[in-house]
Amino acid sequence: MxxxxxxxxxxxxxxxxxxxxxxxxxxxxxxxxxxxxxxxxxxxxxxxxxxxxxxxxxxxxxxxxxxxxxxxxxxxxxxxxxxxxxxxxxxxxxxxxxxxxxxxxxxxxxxxxxxxxxxxxxxxxxxxxxxxxxxxxxxxxxxxxxxxxxxxxxxxxxxxxxVEPAPAASASSAGTRLLCVAAVTPRKGHDVLVEALARVADLAWECRCVGDMDRQPEFAAQVRARAADLGPGRFQLLGTRNGSALAAAYAATDLLILPSRAETYGMVVTEALARGVPVLASHLDGVAEAIGCAEALNGAPGLLVPPGDPAALAAALRDWLTDAELRERLRAAAAARRAALPxxxxxxxxxxxxxxx
Structure with missing residues (x-):
């Protein structure tokens, strides 16, 4: 009843x-x-x-x-x-x-x-x-x-x-502005991300990480120490951002990266797509569902790689940073997904x- x-x-x-x-x-x-x-x-x-x-x-x-x-x-x-x-x-x-x-x-x-x-x-x-x-x-x-x-x-x-509607981000031609939005914990895979970025250190990029750094301080300290090896300012751990500060981070982004080891959905994925920002993420069922490619990757607004695999993540990053045609294709797919988000x-x-x- x-x-x-x-x-x-x-x-x-x-x-x-x-x-x-x-x-x-x-x-x-x-x-x-x-x-x-x-x-x-x-x-x-x-x-x-x-x-x-x-x-x-x-x-x-x-x-x-x-x-x-x-x-x-x-x-x-x-x-x-x-x-x-x-x-x-x-x-x-x-x-x-x-x-x-x-x-x-x-x-x-x-x-x-x-x-x-x-x-x-x-x-x-x-x-x-x-x-x-x-x-x-x-x-x-x-x-x-x-x-x-x-x-x-x-x-x-x-x-x-x-997901809430949001203004489209302004993409840079080279696609070098990378963003990770997640609490700095082992499940979110920041250690995988920093190791992947070390493998593409020969390319131009900057990566900002927005998220709580106090949940597992020892892990966050390890990530920060490894990030220092990448050079000044290249990998920035910015801590928690909310409201307009978080919106500004999305607006100044070319690619969202979510290297999680486990994820039931990945709300940051749809928050990025709501701004037309493509996604590079772990190939987990929930993440694929959020991206909109749970059944097939063709035409998807992002790239999926095995979780916990720095080499695979680095290869996808290299493809993104060196292939202008790939960037345009993913941006077009992200714009289409943006219009269909519930x-x-x-x-x-x-x-x-x-x-x-």
């Missing part, structure tokens, strides 16, 4: 989704869908500070107490980062209509010890199997969630991220279907 318009929808979120010092694709997604869902629901946000997905006893108690106060049968949209506490969520799911939104399966985070990954996967599995519905942020992520947790694929719905209204509409099912 469908829910009446303006029914209450409780949304359980990590406590930092609006923290400008901790931007992420997941946080941006959560904010956009909360704001969009408010058109049809009485959205009541429940934010829980803590080191999710392993938040500690105090945060777990806060989540349990908040859910205990909700009326029987209430709709609760739960960010997947909070899904690793099944001792709280499985009992709650017997009384509440729990909808789990999975951005990335918890055990798939890069850099986890195998034992830790197995624990997180088992905890998340208990939660999603108890949930009334599960939503993933791409078709690739939905397949992964269903496989990892033994779910019927039909039980995992998809609400892919939208907005956040589509994302909200898909989530609304799940809530109202």
């Amino acid at each position: 469908s829910r009446p318009r303006r029914a209450a929808l409780y949304v359980a979120l990590p406590g930092d989704i609006d923290d400008p010092a901790a931007p992420s694709g997941g946080n941006h997604y959560d904010r956009r869908v909360c704001d969009g869902l408010a058109a049809d629901f009485d959205v009541r946000e429940l934010a829980f500070p803590g080191a999710w997905p392993r938040p500690g006893p105090a945060a777990e108690r806060a989540l349990a107490d908040a859910l205990d106060e909700l009326p029987d049968g209430a709709d609760v949209l739960l960010d997947g980062l909070l899904a690793g506490v099944p001792d709280v969520l499985v009992p709650a799911a017997r009384r509440l209509r729990l909808i789990v939104l999975v951005h990335l399966p918890l055990g798939d985070e890069t850099g986890l010890a195998p034992a830790d990954a197995a624990i997180l996967t088992e905890r998340e599995r208990r939660t999603v199997q108890a949930a009334s519905a599960v939503v993933a942020t791409s078709r690739a992520a939905a397949r992964r969630v269903a496989t990892v947790h033994g779910l019927d694929p039909a039980h995992v719905q998809v609400a892919a991220p939208g 907005g956040w209204d589509v994302t909200v509409r898909e989530l609304t279907k799940v809530v109202c099912a």
Whole structure:
């Protein structure tokens, strides 16, 4: 039975989704869908500070107490980062209509010890199997969630991220302005990027990296030290950028690079394409989906290379920097993809279907 318009929808979120010092694709997604869902629901946000997905006893108690106060049968949209506490969520799911939104399966985070990954996967599995519905942020992520947790694929719905319209970037003829937008962590592959750039150091280019450098400081320090070998100013780690500063970074870019080891979608890909900027990225199913070439690479607005492969990334960079015809072809494809990108209204509409099912 469908829910009446303006029914209450409780949304359980990590406590930092609006923290400008901790931007992420997941946080941006959560904010956009909360704001969009408010058109049809009485959205009541429940934010829980803590080191999710392993938040500690105090945060777990806060989540349990908040859910205990909700009326029987209430709709609760739960960010997947909070899904690793099944001792709280499985009992709650017997009384509440729990909808789990999975951005990335918890055990798939890069850099986890195998034992830790197995624990997180088992905890998340208990939660999603108890949930009334599960939503993933791409078709690739939905397949992964269903496989990892033994779910019927039909039980995992998809609400892919939208993108905001943006002015077209002004391309330089030589294509030498490179940009990476990602937190500096092993999963995002900055070490792969800096090694690839070292292999094309004979060519002209400059690469700016925008993203949080405090999540894994030791890794960021290693990347910075290696970048120093490339020469002054060639590889710049700029830290977090938001709003107009981030928009300016995109506007002054010829090529977005996303060398991730794991990615369920890659919102920065569509943010670049919204400005007509081609993309060079790891060949991951979710990234291919975002680029628009999940089925075929012909006519795609970017180049895809195997993840974790500096040599392959360097070869693609060399092709981009030395082949003017390739640059023009990819720019034309990016302009075509720009016109076809879905907005956040589509994302909200898909989530609304799940809530109202």
